[in-house]
Amino acid sequence: MKHPHLISIAALAMLLVAGCNKPSTDVAKQLADLERKTNEAVARQQELEQQLADQKLAAEHEAIERERMQIEEARADLERQQGEAAAAAAEKLRQREEALATREGKLEQLQTNIEEKKDGLEQRDQQLSERERELAGREALDFKDEGEQQAPVGDYGVFYDSLSSYGSWFETPDYGYVWQPVIVRDTTWRPYLRGRWVCSDRGWTWVSDEPYGWATYHYGRWARLRSHGWIWVPGCEWAPSWVSWRYSDSHVGWAPLPPETLAYRNHHWDSTVDVAFGIGALWFNFVEIRHFGGPVNRHCLPYSQNNIFIQQTVNITNIHVQNQQVICGGPRYRDVCDRIGRPMPFYRLEMDRRDRPGHDSLAMQPKFQGDRLRVAAPNMDVAWNDGLKPSRIKGRLEAVIVERPEALRPEITERFQTNREEKRNKAAQAIADLGGHEKFNQHRMQQLEVNRRQADEDARKIATARETSKRPAQDNGKNGRDRKDSRSDPTSQQNQRDLALKQKQLENAQNKRDQTLKQQQLEAAQNQRDQAFKQKQLEDAQNKRDQTLKQQQLEAAQNQRDQAFKQKQLEDAQNPRTSVTKRSNKNS
Numbered sequence: 001m002k003h004p005h006l007i008s009i010a011a012l013a014m015l016l017v018a019g020c021n022k023p024s025t026d027v028a029k030q031l032a033d034l035e036r037k038t039n040e041a042v043a044r045q046q047e048l049e050q051q052l053a054d055q056k057l058a059a060e061h062e063a064i065e066r067e068r069m070q071i072e073e074a075r076a077d078l079e080r081q082q083g084e085a086a087a088a089a090a091e092k093l094r095q096r097e098e099a100l101a102t103r104e105g106k107l108e109q110l111q112t113n114i115e116e117k118k119d120g121l122e123q124r125d126q127q128l129s130e131r132e133r134e135l136a137g138r139e140a141l142d143f144k145d146e147g148e149q150q151a152p153v154g155d156y157g158v159f160y161d162s163l164s165s166y167g168s169w170f171e172t173p174d175y176g177y178v179w180q181p182v183i184v185r186d187t188t189w190r191p192y193l194r195g196r197w198v199c200s201d202r203g204w205t206w207v208s209d210e211p212y213g214w215a216t217y218h219y220g221r222w223a224r225l226r227s228h229g230w231i232w233v234p235g236c237e238w239a240p241s242w243v244s245w246r247y248s249d250s251h252v253g254w255a256p257l258p259p260e261t262l263a264y265r266n267h268h269w270d271s272t273v274d275v276a277f278g279i280g281a282l283w284f285n286f287v288e289i290r291h292f293g294g295p296v297n298r299h300c301l302p303y304s305q306n307n308i309f310i311q312q313t314v315n316i317t318n319i320h321v322q323n324q325q326v327i328c329g330g331p332r333y334r335d336v337c338d339r340i341g342r343p344m345p346f347y348r349l350e351m352d353r354r355d356r357p358g359h360d361s362l363a364m365q366p367k368f369q370g371d372r373l374r375v376a377a378p379n380m381d382v383a384w385n386d387g388l389k390p391s392r393i394k395g396r397l398e399a400v401i402v403e404r405p406e407a408l409r410p411e412i413t414e415r416f417q418t419n420r421e422e423k424r425n426k427a428a429q430a431i432a433d434l435g436g437h438e439k440f441n442q443h444r445m446q447q448l449e450v451n452r453r454q455a456d457e458d459a460r461k462i463a464t465a466r467e468t469s470k471r472p473a474q475d476n477g478k479n480g481r482d483r484k485d486s487r488s489d490p491t492s493q494q495n496q497r498d499l500a501l502k503q504k505q506l507e508n509a510q511n512k513r514d515q516t517l518k519q520q521q522l523e524a525a526q527n528q529r530d531q532a533f534k535q536k537q538l539e540d541a542q543n544k545r546d547q548t549l550k551q552q553q554l555e556a557a558q559n560q561r562d563q564a565f566k567q568k569q570l571e572d573a574q575n576p577r578t579s580v581t582k583r584s585n586k587n588s
Contacts, residue, residue, distance in 0.1 A: 128346055136333035136346060140322045141201040143348065151451040152379040153354060155444070159215055159234050159380075160390040166212045168394035170231070175223070175259050175400065176420070177390055178231040181212065190285055191222045191230060191256045192243060196295045199336075200347045200373060203319075203328035205240035207366050207373075209295070214364040214376045217241060222256035224283060226401040233259040236381040239319070239326035240349070244273050246284065246313035247331050249339070251301075252292055253309060254330070255283035258402065260412055263419035271315035277412070278404030281306040286313075289339040292331075347373035354378060354455045378455075384434070384444065386420075387427035 132141055159179070160169065167181040183189050195208040195217075206217045216222075220235035221242060242261075246253040258277050261269070273279065286309045291299035301309065318329030337343050350372050364376040434443040 133334045137199050137204060137331055138318055138329045140327045143201040151454060152382045153448060153452045153455050154378045154380050155382045156234050156385045156388045163212050163215060164392055169390040169392065171393055171396045172400045175233045178233050180231045184229040192217060192254060193285055193300060194297050197292065198347055198373065199333045199344055200240060200349045202240050202325060202349050204330045219380065221259040221262055223259050224403045226403050228397060235262050236385060237265065238377040240328040244279055244315065244317045245330035247316045248313040250289060251286050251309055251313060252289055252331055253284045253286040253313060255279050260408065260416045263416045266321045269317050269319040271317055273317050274315050278406060278408055280403060280405045281310045282403065289336060292336060293340045293344045347371055350374040351377045354459060383430035384427045386423040387431045
């Protein structure tokens with residue numbers, strides 16, 4: 001929506017030109033250019049406001065996950081306590097969980113409203129041909145990966161460090177080190193649930209609301225373990241998503257691919273993947289197609305009915321590799337739009353190959369910019385990945401039983417085990433080549449830092465080239481002739497001065513909007529810091545109270561022991577006197 005004062009400026013300029021006896025072609029062109037810049041300024045402001053809203057949502061999601069992690073740690077401490085103090089702490093913990101659930105519900109409603117507004121803004125960018133509408137969702141559309149970066153800028157250490165804030169790492173005999181989010185305690189949670197699907201030039205892309213989603217839904221695989229729940233196994237190959245798709249005229253479903261598929265690099269997965277790898281009914285999330293265009297969490301159908309939906313749908317998985325990029329094919333974009341009754345936004349992916357989670361975890365979240373979706377996809381493919389380990393390991397899961405309808409074929413299990421052994425040997429050799437365990441970490445970080453600097457330089461060059469390509473070409477010769485003609489016409493000269501004035505007013509208005517938006521961003525950042533500081537103060541106060549309570553408990557226990565000891569001394573002192581009295585009475 002255009003601002004009224006901008007419309008007035010443009011209208012006034014057009015009236016001035018219309019009133020001239022000798023209208024100038026150059027003036028008309030400048031008016032058109034002025035109108036174009038006005039529209040671009042308004043669109044840019046809307047995009048910046050949307051980015052600010054997205055940043056606030058991402059920050060709130062991350063705060064919720066950290067609060068959930070703190071609750072889990074408090075619960076673990078509570079299990080080690082006993083007595084009335086533990087009961088009081090349990091009640092406080094329950095209240096925190098209720099407050100967190102309320103906070104999360106409000107966030108989901110806010111996000112739904114923002115997504116609806118975003119879809120309305122982005123529908124203006126739909127420019128797909130009939131052929132593209134036919135291919136979208138199943139095959140790749142023409143894309144140019146400007147962000148291609150061959151050298152790895154990170155390794156599994158990035159996963160081990162950044163994901164520890166939202167869950168725990170375990171060691172397993174079958175899959176190595178695996179990660180489990182804290183939210184897995186919620187039995188209604190599933191992978192690929194809290195977020196939404198968007199169609200892109202590389203198939204269906206999962207946009208997660210969870211702060212760890214940039215890693216766990218685009219690298220690696222998930223597995224549902226009996227008695228333990230969902231766990232994530234790291235991987236180094238990026239994709240828009242790693243899921244198996246099922247579809248009917250009324251429902252659509254998806255399930256994460258299991259870890260055994262990691263042994264098949266650059267493989268084409270089709271409709272046989274469910275049977276071949278034992279993807280069971282409980283692995284799937286199903287929604288009605290009419291709800292597929294927005295956040296799917298609140299519309300996910302009961303898992304108790306998954307067996308029915310499995311029978312009513314067919315597998316349409318079409319994951320393949322094109323131009324060294326993984327394409328996630330699922331439902332046809334055209335069919336989905338027809339079913340939901342409106343065009344879904346379509347995006348061109350822009351790959352950010354840099355590695356930044358250690359500096360700013362929010363920077364790894366996807367960003368919408370008009371019809372572009374910028375996603376974090378750093379190259380993690382290094383030889384020493386399987387030689388790394390998390391700094392904090394919660395425990396070891398000995399009995400790892402994946403919930404499947406039936407056991408995997410022996411050749412699949414054997415291939416996965418062989419692939420794991422090859423990776424371990426490759427990692428051992430890479431560590432030896434980098435100076436052995438003593439010098440490995442130093443040389444590893446140096447090599448990655450060199451690659452990161454090169455990735456940053458490549459990104460700057462790409463951004464500069466993109467900005468240059470947006471500037472309209474100027475015909476200097478023609479402009480010179482136009483300026484010469486306009487100097488001989490007094491009316492044109494006046495129009496030129498009026499246009500310069502309007503241009504200056506437009507620039508001032510744009511600068512004022514930019515300053516207002518920057519101020520809002522600074523205020524939002526300050527509010528986040530203030531909230532974090534208050535949260536830290538609350539945690540410190542709670543820790544102080546807990547320490548005081550523990551000290552009081554220790555003192556009470558010590559007093560009880562002292563009283564018991566004194567009572568025992570009194571009894572011991574009384575017993576000898578009683579014995580002497582009895583012997584005296586007997587002798588007399």
